[in-house]
Amino acid sequence: xxxxxxxxxxxxxxxxxxxxxxxxxxxxxxxxxxxxxxxxxxxxxxxxxxxxxxxxxxxxxxxxxxxxxxxxxxxxxxxxxxxxxxxxxxxxxxxxxxxxxxxxxxxxxxxxxxxxxxxxxxxxxxxxxxxxxxxxxxxxxxxxxxx
Amino acid sequence: xxxxxxxxxxxxxxxxxxxxxxxxxxxxxxxxxxxxxxxxxxxxxxxxxxxxxxxxxxxxxxxxxxxxxxxxxxxxxxxxxxxxxxxxxxxxxxxxxxxxxxxxxxxxxxxxxxxxxxxxxxxxxxxxxxxxxxxxxxxxxxxxxxxxxx
Numbered sequence: 001x002x003x004x005x006x007x008x009x010x011x012x013x014x015x016x017x018x019x020x021x022x023x024x025x026x027x028x029x030x031x032x033x034x035x036x037x038x039x040x041x042x043x044x045x046x047x048x049x050x051x052x053x054x055x056x057x058x059x060x061x062x063x064x065x066x067x068x069x070x071x072x073x074x075x076x077x078x079x080x081x082x083x084x085x086x087x088x089x090x091x092x093x094x095x096x097x098x099x100x101x102x103x104x105x106x107x108x109x110x111x112x113x114x115x116x117x118x119x120x121x122x123x124x125x126x127x128x129x130x131x132x133x134x135x136x137x138x139x140x141x142x143x144x145x146x147x
Numbered sequence: 148x149x150x151x152x153x154x155x156x157x158x159x160x161x162x163x164x165x166x167x168x169x170x171x172x173x174x175x176x177x178x179x180x181x182x183x184x185x186x187x188x189x190x191x192x193x194x195x196x197x198x199x200x201x202x203x204x205x206x207x208x209x210x211x212x213x214x215x216x217x218x219x220x221x222x223x224x225x226x227x228x229x230x231x232x233x234x235x236x237x238x239x240x241x242x243x244x245x246x247x248x249x250x251x252x253x254x255x256x257x258x259x260x261x262x263x264x265x266x267x268x269x270x271x272x273x274x275x276x277x278x279x280x281x282x283x284x285x286x287x288x289x290x291x292x293x294x295x296x297x
Contacts, residue, residue, distance in 0.1 A: 003234060050226030052234060065234050069227050072218050078198030079215055079224075080231050083242070086149065086200060086213070089235050 002062045002092040004144070007076070007099060010044050010110055011051040011068030014101040017130055018137050019055040019064045028138040035127040042113055042123045044068070073097045096144060101137045105129040149211045149242045150293060151200060153224055157216035158192045158263055159255055159275055160247040160286065165203045165214050167290035174287040177280045190262055190272055192216060206294065222246050245293055250285040254278025 004022065008015035020026045020038050035041060040053040051068040058064050069076045077095050084093070106129045112122035130137075150168065152161035166172040166186045173182070183189055188201060197216040206212055217224035225244035232239040255278035262271025279286075 005231075005234060048226065049220070049223035050230040052230040067227070067230055067234070070220060070223060072220050075198035075216075075218050075220065075224075076227055076231070079200055079217070079228060080235075082198075082200035082215075083228065083232070084235070086211075087236065087241055091235060093235055 002060075002094050003065065004058070004062050004094045004096060005052075005065045005067050007067050007069045007073050007095055007097050008102055009068060009070055009099055009107065010047070010049070011053060011066045012040050012043050013106055013110065013126060013130060014098045014133065014137055015066035015068070016041055016053065016055075017134065018096065018098045018101070018141050019053070019066045021134075021138055022058050022141050022144075023056045023064050024059065025055070028134065030131065030134060032124070032127045032131055035131060036124065040066075042110070042126050044110070044113065046114065047110075069099075071099070073099055094144070096140060098137060098140050101133050101140060103129050103133055106133070148208075149213065150206075150245060151213045151215055151228075151242055152245045152247055153215045153217045154247045154251065155216060155218060156192055156194075156197060156259065156263055157188065157199070157201065157214045158190050159259055159279060160251045160282070161214040161216070162186050162189045162203075163279055163283070164245065164247045164250075164286045164290050164293075165212050167287050168212050168294060169204045169206055171204070174291065177283040180276050183276060183279060184272075188214065190268075190275060193263065208294075221248060243293070243296075245289070247286065247289065250282045250289060252278050252282050254281060 006015035006018045049070045053066045055064045109122040109126035112118045152165045154161040172178045200215045203212045229239040258271045258274030261267040
């Protein structure tokens with residue numbers, strides 16, 4: 001069993017859609033309403049990193065997670081690999097970086113999400129723009145199979 | 148227990164704090180230039196090394212001490228890695244992550260940039276060594292706190 005961790009800036013935007021697609025919670029062309037209905041979507045309370053959500057098992061029995069790692073995905077991948085060696089972690093882990101699938105508009109929405117009166121509009125806007133980015137997200141997820 | 152001291156590039160502040168933790172540097176007086184420069188990895192790491200977790204040695208209690216460079220992650224690095232450990236192992240108490248960035252002063256930032264980024268080693272190193280000595284007592288206090296918390 002592999003643990004697949006989808007990474008993006010905050011762990012609840014593109015990474016959540018990728019993980020949801022991987023676990024079959026949404027299809028390749030979800031509606032805005034379906035995205036808004038995903039557990040954990042745009043659920044950050046601030047901009048702090050390290051936020052992680054467990055989405056469940058995919059069709060192959062792999063555990064699927066999301067994690068927010070800011071803009072330093074490569075650093076985290078390298079550190080995690082070294083820590084695996086230090087602690088002798090043998091379980092199979094796989095990082096999938098989908099941070100580039102978050103359009104600039106989604107990043108703006110993630111900031112506006114913290115502004116009280118704009119909270120709901122920002123969440124809706126993020127879902128709207130991520131719906132447009134979904135073909136790219138699904139390609140990243142399907143690439144896991146090919147590799 | 149395993150300790151990972153982390154700073155921007157794992158070249159100066161984390162190496163100094165880890166050196167103090169391992170008794171490679173004297174805690175009671177500022178270290179000399181020679182003592183600092185003789186530390187492993189001091190002013191030696193480069194961009195591709197960022198994220199690498201490097202072993203510095205065993206402390207008096209037999210704990211393993213490491214350093215790493217986390218670029219701009221700040222205090223989030225510890226949070227992210229603890230989240231990762233919870234996913235990978237189900238617990239996050241095997242490693243203590245120590246952020247040395249709060250004790251880095253402007254001289255260390257400028258010197259580090261000149262030496263590591265622009266390649267002006269002599270000038271950069273001179274400024275870094277001055278900066279390290281200014282914050283030396285703070286690094287010594289930090290290392291002492293980490294050692295005594297174990």
